[in-house]
Amino acid sequence: MPTASISLRDVGRTFGATRALSGVNLDLKPGVTGLLGPNGAGKTTLLRLLATALPPSQGKVNVLGLDPEVPAERTGIRRQLGYQPQEVGFPRGFTAFAFVDYIALLKEWTEPTARHAEVRRVLGLVGLSDLGTKRIRAMSGGQRRRVALAQALLGSPPVLILDEPTTGVDPEQRVTLRTVLAEIARTSVVVLSTHQTEDVAALCERVIVLDRGEVRYDGPVTDLTGQAAGRVWLADQPDPAAKVSWRTGTGRYRNVGTRVRDDVEHVEPSLEDAYLLLRGGSPEPETAGEVAS
Amino acid sequence: MTTALAPARPGAVARRATLVPLAAREMRRFVLNPLFLFAVVMAEWITWTGGGGTATEIDEVNGYPAVFLGGFGMMAAFWLTRSMRASEPVAGVTPTSRPARTAALCWVAIVPFCCGVLTLFGFLHAYPAGDAVYGPFSPSARIAVLVGQIVVPSLGGPLLGVALGRWVRFPGAAFVLFLVIFGWVELVTIVTLWHQDSWPATVLRLFSPFAFFTVQADSGGVTAWRGSPWFFIGWQLALCAIAVLAALLRGAEGQVRTRIVRALGIAGLAALILLVLAATGGFTHAVTA
Numbered sequence: 351m352p353t354a355s356i357s358l359r360d361v362g363r364t365f366g367a368t369r370a371l372s373g374v375n376l377d378l379k380p381g382v383t384g385l386l387g388p389n390g391a392g393k394t395t396l397l398r399l400l401a402t403a404l405p406p407s408q409g410k411v412n413v414l415g416l417d418p419e420v421p422a423e424r425t426g427i428r429r430q431l432g433y434q435p436q437e438v439g440f441p442r443g444f445t446a447f448a449f450v451d452y453i454a455l456l457k458e459w460t461e462p463t464a465r466h467a468e469v470r471r472v473l474g475l476v477g478l479s480d481l482g483t484k485r486i487r488a489m490s491g492g493q494r495r496r497v498a499l500a501q502a503l504l505g506s507p508p509v510l511i512l513d514e515p516t517t518g519v520d521p522e523q524r525v526t527l528r529t530v531l532a533e534i535a536r537t538s539v540v541v542l543s544t545h546q547t548e549d550v551a552a553l554c555e556r557v558i559v560l561d562r563g564e565v566r567y568d569g570p571v572t573d574l575t576g577q578a579a580g581r582v583w584l585a586d587q588p589d590p591a592a593k594v595s596w597r598t599g600t601g602r603y604r605n606v607g608t609r610v611r612d613d614v615e616h617v618e619p620s621l622e623d624a625y626l627l628l629r630g631g632s633p634e635p636e637t638a639g640e641v642a643s
Numbered sequence: 644m645t646t647a648l649a650p651a652r653p654g655a656v657a658r659r660a661t662l663v664p665l666a667a668r669e670m671r672r673f674v675l676n677p678l679f680l681f682a683v684v685m686a687e688w689i690t691w692t693g694g695g696g697t698a699t700e701i702d703e704v705n706g707y708p709a710v711f712l713g714g715f716g717m718m719a720a721f722w723l724t725r726s727m728r729a730s731e732p733v734a735g736v737t738p739t740s741r742p743a744r745t746a747a748l749c750w751v752a753i754v755p756f757c758c759g760v761l762t763l764f765g766f767l768h769a770y771p772a773g774d775a776v777y778g779p780f781s782p783s784a785r786i787a788v789l790v791g792q793i794v795v796p797s798l799g800g801p802l803l804g805v806a807l808g809r810w811v812r813f814p815g816a817a818f819v820l821f822l823v824i825f826g827w828v829e830l831v832t833i834v835t836l837w838h839q840d841s842w843p844a845t846v847l848r849l850f851s852p853f854a855f856f857t858v859q860a861d862s863g864g865v866t867a868w869r870g871s872p873w874f875f876i877g878w879q880l881a882l883c884a885i886a887v888l889a890a891l892l893r894g895a896e897g898q899v900r901t902r903i904v905r906a907l908g909i910a911g912l913a914a915l916i917l918l919v920l921a922a923t924g925g926f927t928h929a930v931t932a
Contacts, residue, residue, distance in 0.1 A: 401736050421897050428738040439729020449730075455668065456737035456744070460660045501733060 355379050356400060356509065356539055361409035362563075363395050370395040371563045374409070382535045384550030384571070385543040386625055387560035393543040394436055394513055396560065400541060401433040401511045413509060427509070429458065432502035436513040436543075438494070440486040446473060446497045447482035453501040472500040475530050477523055492518040499527070503534070510540045516549055528553045551575070551621040559628055567628055571621060578619035578627050580610035589614075594626050661739050666750035673723050673751045673801075682715035683758050690762045690793075693769025700776050700865040702855045704769075705792040708762045709853045712793075713800030714821045716755040720801035721817035724748055724808025724890075741894030745809060749887050752801040759797025763789055778857045778865030779932035780872070784925070787872035788856050795879040796853050802883050803852070806890040828853055835868060839929040845869040846922045852882055866931040871924025878921050881914035 356378040363371040371392045385393050398404040399411055402418040414430055416423040440449055450469045459465035473482050476496040481489065486497055499515050510531075516524045524546075531540055531553060544550060550557055550571060557574055559567040567574055584602050588595035592605035605614075606623045673679060686708045698704050727734055727744075735741065766789060770776050777785040807816050831848045832855050838844040848854050849870055860866040888907045895903050 403732065403736050425738045425740070428736055431736060433733065433736050435732035438733055441726040441730060452668065453730075453733060453737065455661065455665055456734055456739040458661050458738055460664055462664075498733070 355414065356541075357410075357412045358399075359410045359412075361399065361406045361411060363392075363399060363404065364407045369563050371399070371406075374563075374565055376558065376565070376568065378539050378541060380535060380537055380539055381556065382531055382540040382542055382554045384554035384557040385541060385560065386545075386547065386550060386557060387566075388629070390562075391560040392563040393560055395563075397433075397511050397513050397541065397543055398435075400509070401431060401435075402427050403433070403435075430508045432504065432507035432510045434498050434502040434512045434515055438498040440494065440497070442487065444486055445483050446478055446486055446489070446493075446500070449486060449497060450501045450504070454504050457504055459504070468504060469500075472503040475503055476500045477526060490518075492520060492523070495519055496523065503530070506534055506538065508538050510534060510538050512540070512542045514544055515542065516544060516546055524549065547620070547622040547625055557621070559625065561629065574624045574628070575619055575621050576624075578606070578624040580616060581608065581627060582606050582619040582623045583611060583614035583616050585614065593630070662743060662747055662750075665739070665744065665747040669723065669747050669751050670754055672726075673719060674754055676719040676722065678715055678722070679719040679755070682711040682719070683755075686711040686758065686762050687765060691765035691768060693766075698770070698776055700778060700857045700859045701766075701770065701788065702792075702857050703859075704766065705789070706853075706855070708759065708766075708793045709796040709800075710825070712755050712759050712762065713796030713853065714825070715800075716752075716797060717800035717804035717807070717821060718817040720748070720751060720804030721808045722804075723751065724805050725814070742891045742899065745805065745890045745893065748805045748808075749802060749890060751805075752798050755801050756794065756798040759794040762797070763793050766793060775932075776865060778867045779926075779930045780856075780867055784872050787876060791872050791876045791879060792853065792856075795876055795883070799852050799879060799883045799886065802886040802890070806886040809890045809893040824852060827851055828855070839866070839868060842869070842922060846918070849875055849878065849918060849921050852879060860931045862931065864931045866929050867926055868929055869922070869926050871921050874917050874921035874924050877917040878914055881910055881917055884910040885914060 356376070358374050358376045361371060361374040362369070374396065385396065387393050395404065399406055400413065402413070402424050405419060411418055413427045416426045418424045418427055444452070447469060450472060451465060454465045454469055459468060470479070470482070473479055476499050478493065478496055478500060481493065486494060489497070495515065495518055499512070502510060502512065512531075516527060519527065528549065531542070534540060542549070542554065554571055556569065557567065557571045558565060559574075583589070583605050584598075585605055586602060588603050589605040589607070591609065591611070592607040594606045595603050598604050604617070606626055608627065689707045689711075690704065693704065734744070772782055772785050777788070780788060803820070804817055807820060813819075828851055831844075831851065835841075835844050835848045835855075836858065845868070848868070854870075854875060856868055856870065856872060858866050858868070885907065888903050888910060892900065892903045892907070
């Protein structure tokens with residue numbers, strides 16, 4: 351099987367006067383790549399470009415050796431693509447099985463027996479085997495996201511683009527999904543956008559941090575986390591020298607600063623600490639509650 | 644729960660192979676639409692019973708199948724087309740293009756078309772072609788009137804619904820269009836009642852996906868208005884083609900788009916010519932029998 355790959359060269363995307371992406375250069379190989387960034391950083395735009403849902407305003411995108419700007423080649427990419435968008439609406443009256451089956455048909459699974467078996471398989475992967483006949487409108491938000499993920503997994507595609515797949519999914523299911531994605535990533539390019547840094551830390555070997563449409567970091571997760579070594583410490587009070595401080599469950603304060611300190615009680619940095627440092631120590635307003643609580 | 648992966652998806656198949664099962668799927672969804680089911684029951688009941696068997700001329704009954712199969716069919720097809728709109732972020736990145744999905748939706752119109760044919764037989768059962776309610780039309784023209792008033796609207800209404808669903812976001816658009824067409828037909832029929840031999844009034848009356856051809860005469864007979872029912876069918880079929888092409892145009896790109904635009908031009912020209920022929924052909928003035 352040829353190695354799946356994606357490349358972006360000087361890719362930019364604008365919406366009117368708004369610049370969503372600028373000068374993005376990336377090479378993606380099989381494995382799970384995490385995409386982090388604040389809201390409005392351009393993550394969804396980048397994923398839509400990779401999923402051929404959106405053309406770039408400038409630069410070249412190449413997916414599996416095919417050019418998405420050429421209609422015939424775009425269809426070729428779509429035959430090898432799984433995409434879970436951030437928001438998916440479901441038609442009224444559809445069950446989980448019927449919806450995934452419908453998408454499978456659009457993905458050219460025309461033979462009913464094979465298609466139904468595949469639909470049952472992907473519903474099983476996301477833990478919805480028993481809920482296949484349940485109407486999607488009657489499902490919880492987390493279950494709906496799993497239906498959306500199930501359709502993306504159809505056929506174990508060489509390219510899997512996932513926009514916040516674990517939002518609203520319970521911890522047990524998240525762990526299961528990590529196992530599924532890790533298995534697929536042996537041969538497929540998996541790009542995962544999320545606000546859950548623990549998912550990236552647990553699953554991804556590579557992380558890309560986007561900010562205002564530009565790549566701020568691109569490299570191994572361990573390297574990014576390593577950048578925070580010596581910069582995270584515990585104290586009984588918020589440290590004025592820290593960029594970010596928050597009270598933990600033990601009652602003590604976790605401080606993250608830009609300077610390496612020797613005179614404090616260091617703790618192992620997390621990816622979230624490193625991400626906050628990279629972002630200049632200013633947590634995004636939308637997630638401030640999560641960070642500071 | 645298993646995390647075992649399936650073997651790779653079967654090799655890429657031709658788009659045509661997807662079209663047939665997709666069209667069958669959409670047909671099944673359309674047939675189960677409560678509005679369409681209601682429309683079919685009403686249309687069949689009215690025509691097979693001959694509208695109570697008291698009609699003095701055909702247009703007393705013929706409007707009902709057009710309203711139910713054409714009008715309600717349009718609304719059902721509009722709903723069907725719009726139903727997947729919310730899933731477009733997913734459906735839009737599958738190898739089945741939007742024009743291909745639209746083509747599958749257009750095939751759905753076969754169902755109401757067949758219902759229209761059945762309704763035609765029902766009407767002929769209630770009012771045989773030799774009956775006086777048809778007025779002075781020849782035997783073949785009588786069939787043409789029925790086809791134009793029952794069968795073709797049953798096909799065209801749903802096709803119009805698909806085109807509307809592809810282009811218009813407003814959820815009530817099909818109902819509004821139904822009211823507009825209904826109002827237009829009523830208006831131009833009144834105009835024709837006042838100016839029965841007028842050519843412009845005839846053009847206005849036929850400039851519609853549905854038109855009446857007869858009226859009960861004061862003398863008790865049936866008056867046939869100006870116009871050729873045969874060319875009117877041609878005009879209606881040209882409108883059907885325009886609806887299909889307009890629906891397919893949404894999401895089409897490259898050479899396909901160019902071909903559709905060209906075909907739209909040809910269909911538009913054909914429609915115009917057929918409308919003129921429909922208005923100038925047939926009876927040249929109102930005839931009562």
